[in-house]
Amino acid sequence: MKFAIALFSSPSAPxxxxxxxxxxxxxxxxxxxxxxxxYGDGVHSASGNIVSPQDETDVARQWRELIGTRQLDGVVCIxxxxxxxxxxxxxxxxYQRQAANLPVPWVLSGLGQLHEAAxxxxxxxxxxxx
Numbered sequence: 001m002k003f004a005i006a007l008f009s010s011p012s013a014p015x016x017x018x019x020x021x022x023x024x025x026x027x028x029x030x031x032x033x034x035x036x037x038x039y040g041d042g043v044h045s046a047s048g049n050i051v052s053p054q055d056e057t058d059v060a061r062q063w064r065e066l067i068g069t070r071q072l073d074g075v076v077c078i079x080x081x082x083x084x085x086x087x088x089x090x091x092x093x094x095y096q097r098q099a100a101n102l103p104v105p106w107v108l109s110g111l112g113q114l115h116e117a118a119x120x121x122x123x124x125x126x127x128x129x130x
Contacts, residue, residue, distance in 0.1 A: 002032045004117035007042035009128025011050060011059040016042070019127035020062055027070060035117035036067065039077040040129060043086045046076045046106040068105045075117075078108040 003026055009015045023033055038045055045063045052058040067074035076086065081102070082095075088108050092100040102108065118124045 001026075001123065002034050002121045004035050004037065004114075004121035004124045005033060006037045006039060006114060006117075006124065006126045007045065007128055008040040008126065010041040011045040011052075011063070012056075013041075013128055015128035016045060016059050016063075017057065019125075020059060020066065022125065022127070023066060023072075033070075033072055034120045035073040035075055035113065036063075037075050037077070037114045037117060039080050039111075039114070041084070042128060043076050043081045043084055046074070046081070046102055047086050048101045048103040064103070064105070072105075073117075074106050075109045075113045076102065076106050077114075078110055081108055 005019060005023055007016060007019045023036065026033060044050060045060045047060065050060040052060070066072065081087070082091065086102055087097055087100050088102040089100045091108065
């Protein structure tokens, strides 16, 4: 089965850990993930500036590692990211900010990527949100 996963909550939220564990279990079970889409506060998972306390699980790092090692499509909604100060090099330059904080393997893109993922997948699974 092919899944698209959308995450709407911050990396400190329980739903972010659940989404991560679901993605790992799906991949370990032989399923495909056509895209991971981070929207709303979910874009904080992609920030290179997230620092987790030593006694807490670093969910943002785990997302980055999962996307990198499994070569997944990790898309961050550009509008939500800009509102929350999550910028890649191009957007930092465009808006004349001093630094970018969106490292590889993350990609900024629009909501059309979520729509496309829903069309390509057998199931769209959403985690978090209000």
